[in-house]
Amino acid sequence: MVDYLYDGTFEGLLTCIYHHYYTEKASGIFRREEYQSTMLGGYKEIETEEEKAITVYEAIEKKISSDDLKRIYKVFMSGVEGKETKILNYVRLGFVKGSCVSMLHGEPIVFAVQQAERKVNGEVHRMKGLIRFSELGNKVLYSSIEPDHDIVEFLADHFCDRFKNEPFIIHDLKRSKALIAYQGSWYISEFTEKELSPLSEEEKEYRRLWKSYFENMAIRERINPRCQKNLMPVRYWKHLTEFQL
Amino acid sequence: MDLMFDKLKILADSAKYDVSCSSSGVGRKNNGTIGSGAAEGICHTWSADGRCISLLKVLFTNKCAYDCEYCVNRRSADVERASFEPEELARLTIEFYRRNYIEGLFLSSAVEVSPDHTAERILHCLRLLRNQYGFAGYIHAKIIPGVSQELIHAIGLVADRLSVNIEMPTSKSLELFAPQKKPKQIFSPMRQITNTLIERKALKGPGTMFKGQDLNSDLSYLNPSQSSVLVDPQQLRQNQNSPEQTALAGAAGVPARQGRKKEVFAPAGQTTQMIIGAGQETDKQILTTTENLYHTFKMKRVYYSAYIPVVPSPILPDALTAPPLSREHRLYQADWLLRFYGFSAGEILDEENPNLDPDLDPKVTWALRHLDQFPVEVNKASMDQLLRIPGVGVQSAQRIVRQRRISAVKYEDLKKIGVVLKRARHFLTCSGKYYGEKNFMPHVIKNQILQINDGVQMSMFGDNSQSVLTGGEKGGRVLTNG
Numbered sequence: 001m002v003d004y005l006y007d008g009t010f011e012g013l014l015t016c017i018y019h020h021y022y023t024e025k026a027s028g029i030f031r032r033e034e035y036q037s038t039m040l041g042g043y044k045e046i047e048t049e050e051e052k053a054i055t056v057y058e059a060i061e062k063k064i065s066s067d068d069l070k071r072i073y074k075v076f077m078s079g080v081e082g083k084e085t086k087i088l089n090y091v092r093l094g095f096v097k098g099s100c101v102s103m104l105h106g107e108p109i110v111f112a113v114q115q116a117e118r119k120v121n122g123e124v125h126r127m128k129g130l131i132r133f134s135e136l137g138n139k140v141l142y143s144s145i146e147p148d149h150d151i152v153e154f155l156a157d158h159f160c161d162r163f164k165n166e167p168f169i170i171h172d173l174k175r176s177k178a179l180i181a182y183q184g185s186w187y188i189s190e191f192t193e194k195e196l197s198p199l200s201e202e203e204k205e206y207r208r209l210w211k212s213y214f215e216n217m218a219i220r221e222r223i224n225p226r227c228q229k230n231l232m233p234v235r236y237w238k239h240l241t242e243f244q245l
Numbered sequence: 246m247d248l249m250f251d252k253l254k255i256l257a258d259s260a261k262y263d264v265s266c267s268s269s270g271v272g273r274k275n276n277g278t279i280g281s282g283a284a285e286g287i288c289h290t291w292s293a294d295g296r297c298i299s300l301l302k303v304l305f306t307n308k309c310a311y312d313c314e315y316c317v318n319r320r321s322a323d324v325e326r327a328s329f330e331p332e333e334l335a336r337l338t339i340e341f342y343r344r345n346y347i348e349g350l351f352l353s354s355a356v357e358v359s360p361d362h363t364a365e366r367i368l369h370c371l372r373l374l375r376n377q378y379g380f381a382g383y384i385h386a387k388i389i390p391g392v393s394q395e396l397i398h399a400i401g402l403v404a405d406r407l408s409v410n411i412e413m414p415t416s417k418s419l420e421l422f423a424p425q426k427k428p429k430q431i432f433s434p435m436r437q438i439t440n441t442l443i444e445r446k447a448l449k450g451p452g453t454m455f456k457g458q459d460l461n462s463d464l465s466y467l468n469p470s471q472s473s474v475l476v477d478p479q480q481l482r483q484n485q486n487s488p489e490q491t492a493l494a495g496a497a498g499v500p501a502r503q504g505r506k507k508e509v510f511a512p513a514g515q516t517t518q519m520i521i522g523a524g525q526e527t528d529k530q531i532l533t534t535t536e537n538l539y540h541t542f543k544m545k546r547v548y549y550s551a552y553i554p555v556v557p558s559p560i561l562p563d564a565l566t567a568p569p570l571s572r573e574h575r576l577y578q579a580d581w582l583l584r585f586y587g588f589s590a591g592e593i594l595d596e597e598n599p600n601l602d603p604d605l606d607p608k609v610t611w612a613l614r615h616l617d618q619f620p621v622e623v624n625k626a627s628m629d630q631l632l633r634i635p636g637v638g639v640q641s642a643q644r645i646v647r648q649r650r651i652s653a654v655k656y657e658d659l660k661k662i663g664v665v666l667k668r669a670r671h672f673l674t675c676s677g678k679y680y681g682e683k684n685f686m687p688h689v690i691k692n693q694i695l696q697i698n699d700g701v702q703m704s705m706f707g708d709n710s711q712s713v714l715t716g717g718e719k720g721g722r723v724l725t726n727g
Binding site for chain 2: 100103104105106111125128129130131132133134135141143158161162163164165166202206208209210212213214215216217218219221222223224225226227228230231232240241242
């Protein structure tokens, strides 16, 4: 049993799972740069191999289910600690139980993965509401976010459909990447704020209107900041127009 | 822009007491230029009172011809007045929507000149939004009692959800507080909306209340005699669902258009709202009216709004009264029991217990009165039985049923499934073993649950909790510890 180290890509993780079955059993899978070696077991660095990754990818889809494949990918995109090992355990159990693995809610291995998936889904849903676009001078809509999980690509379908005639950018400041979309097609690329043009003239006015509307909506007799913060954690406020000056 | 700033301020200020802000019920791809509908609904922000903001909620105008006792905008009130132009409101909605501030528009209005005059301007604005701007986002339009059938129909064709406010839970309160609004004027648009939905085979009903039933048969049309659902405090027992239902073809009053493109009428159905705590009605009366609304009009939701003294009046609770927030909360819990858990109003409250217990949620209260039906064995019970266990929700009940097909549900699994054990453990067994108190008595279990609950309950409403108790007494409602 050794710890496997991978390069941080989904293909890399799948390659590790391949080696778990065909080379040597894995005690855990870790990102290379985050690994702290222990005195107990050894570790092995795994070179990502596309072919091996595809084998595992297809095996999960066929022997477990395509829903579980999506679930695993979502967990991989989460910021949850130890997600790689959680995925490994889930896949191992899945190969034994088949597609009914996702129904074993009481099983700790399944529970861990479903918890992580819930966190990602929850943040995706939240972000659909919490993203705030600003209109730039060139009519592009720009939004900056700092989500807990790597979710920009899960937002693509929703916003591409909704704003099919508007060019827009959703910029993940934490990961320096952005979703860039126009007329239904989109791609994800590295991105820095330097590439932005200044705000449009009207933008300030609409921000002011929105902020005033927002403040007006609170009913004085019902003020309940605790409830507000519960539903909308303070860490998201930084990028919300209504809390900016 | 500064003019717009003031207008928005005035017209949002008077709209904020409308409760509904939900944007759920329509899953729609972008079939216009901009916008889509998310079936699950999306909240965009939460204001300082903890209520979600999903829609741009404004009045079209607050220049009102009516003089309702409880309303900020009544004719005799001294407040700033303003009206939108259809074009400017449409533009504002689009610009807010583009920036993802909102999920759509919630348009209500005071009655300027006459109901029809106001409705025509609202219709003009909504048509601009839909046709000119190609807006495919969510629109909730409020129907003012007294509007003509043709206008209601036309608004229904551009809006996703329609609502007519029932305002008060009993006919007595309505007479007292809103003398210009006649029950007939409120129920006839409600009936028209329901009948139009039946005509289009699109009536869905609230929650899972009518699961598996056909709501859209020709027999379901409502006729005028069936309309009054308001509880008459004198005779509570007029809860009948009239046996002879005459089929009325074209009951909506406006014939369906035989066109090429399929028209959609209010796909997210209709809702209503009532003010609680203004009159003297009991929770039982409120819940019975709610149930009648669900049974008769098959509404999607009934909203409650805790009365906030915005205008001084000799017949209303005085200005120092805190809004009965915890009562509102318990009523919503009871409302959920009606829509998703198969309870009836008569089960939740009866003649001896006409009000909900402020300390315990209504499901626990019901279970404590019916301990003979407990404990329930989770590995054998039917879905309906599982749903009646306090601490078990719809999701966890579904998960239990799903998991036990593969392996027995163990006590340790319940927490992971999402069951709230601090309540549920008193009412269930797992493979024959009971995990609650040895003493299976209502007051023992109640004390157990309350001890754990105390901290949670106080914090839930923050400082309000205290004032609710004292305020409630002033409002003529004594909150005792059950």
